[in-house]
Amino acid sequence: MDTRPRLRLALTAGEPAGVGPELLVRLAAIPFDAELVAIADRGLLERAAARCGLDIQLIDDNAPAPALATAVQLRVHHVPMPAPEQPGAPDPANARYVLATLAEAADGCLAGRYDAVVTAPLQKSSINDAGIAFTGHTEFLAERAGVDVVMMLASPELRVALATTHLPLSAVPAAIDGPLLQRVLRTVHAELRRKFGIDEPRIAVLGLNPHAGEGGHLGREEIDTIIPALDALRGEGMELLGPLPADTAFVPAMRARYDAVLAMYHDQALPVLKSEAFDRTVNLTLGLPFIRTSVDHGTALDLAGSGRADPSSLIAAARMALDLVLRSRRAA
Template identity: 45%
Template sequence: MGSIKPPLALTAGDPSGIGPEIAIAAWLRRTENTVPPFYLLSDPASVAACARRLGLDIPIVETMPEESAERYPEGLPIVPLAARFVDAPGRPDKANAQGIIEAIDRAVSDVMSGLASAVVTCPIAKKPLYDAGFRFPGHTEYLAYLSATKTGAKATAVMMLAGPDLRAVPVTIHIALADVPASLTLEAIVETALITARDLKARFGIPNPRLAVSGLNPHAGEGGAMGVEEITVIRPAIEALRSQGVDAVGPLPADTMFHPRARERYDAAICMYHDQALIPAKALAFDETVNVTLGLPFIRTSPDHGTAFDIAGKGIARPDSLIAALKLARHLADNESKA
């Protein structure tokens, strides 16, 4: 490959969703959007069927990871999976679970062996995987498991939504809102913030990251009048972070953290629960925001949306968030190689 950088490994996602369409669209826009070289881990026949359904006559190049960057200009590079996909847009099928999981496994192996620079994942749906016996809550937890399996070291995966105007990180993620106060611990806040600060330095190229930490309650508890978590948990966590050299401020009222002047004062917002982080991130830049997994020994990004079964196969899915995920993965990998 000479001086060519290792490409990005793009997983197939759920083939019944919009993953194949946005992968094709990203490759078609490779020149006008300067999309970095990637290869798609998928079933070539399924991708070809998707292209025909969309009325697109695109060249498909079956290749190996180490040859894909050189062949990227001539056709959509696909590294074939051993599994085959059921071609049924909009109708998820547990028969596709084997290939969905195989693509993730192989992408991680490729990155950790140096054949790829980063993992970029097309969206998956949990139910078909659960129906097939998949025992992990989702992508992030499975990636952490693969990391631990391959390195022998436990990895704590942290979700970041990164857009052009905001980076937001939730401490608690896919749990009921009623369960958040009990799950919100000093240790969880500190670990999340330390991982965020470390990756902002190593991968985002920010020498001295500034973290803004939200409160949990309205008005950040207003001195205990609207809740005490800010006093008993969040403020002590911020003090612990400062004692370790992290530039962290808060707890801040979430309703005043995300306007333009406030965002100028920090590099990432540490939020207490899922919607507190994701609503402002997606409201500010839905089509350009990227889901980044921090805390892993490899880079992983993905679009900030799901499988969109309702529009799969209709040719109206926008590839903007996937293109942003590919570009950010390339940027993070380049920064990490310089560190």
């Protein structure tokens, strides 16, 4: 019998003026076999719950649970927010608050206070407007943990990892080299085995150029960089397909041949994934010493404050985090 304590999932609310706080309180109303801990400003969550018409009881994370539950309960690690939120209008004054919630979630996972972290969307532009260089959750958590990571989005039908993440398209070719591709593919291969229980992962690798370069006529990156990197890893025993043309890699006959796809840049493959499974897709950060999942959408400023934002992706992210933690426990 497993006598270990109940799992604890840390939740961050993301951009205060976006839909994240409302999604988070809606998530709290869903039954989970885990303890949910919101790392956020208590007042922000109270106002979000009121907008959603939810009767929610916020409990300090250090306090014992009430003997009698009269409403939905949610534990809170309170982080004070400098400026009150105005739904739909991000305030750069709250940028450091947003990053403080992420830091607490990451540090708490590293220290064993939380078993995983689930993040709601944030507004990168607002953080940069505050004078803080910031490219995204993935890069922030990698720096906090001191590791190299890979961004993956996964639905029940498809897993897509990225060789590069939040870069201008003009910067992508120079960013892709052999060592990068080998590091990324080793991480994806190891995490497919460790997190998803796939003993012999099959990974499809997309080319950078149209038609995967068409023999060098549409670009030489496949010939000069991608193919040599794949051949080296095949020599280590990895099962790799490609480089494949991106326009045919996602047809049903091809999907049956692989367990995951490595795309060269952010918008090369993610539109395919999001167009068919937007509310069921989860963002994962591979390579971290803890499990992190997130939604596959942005802050939806046009919906913020309405109480009508769909929590399906955040619910999927929390369920995947719980599944991954339980799988790792069973394997331990």
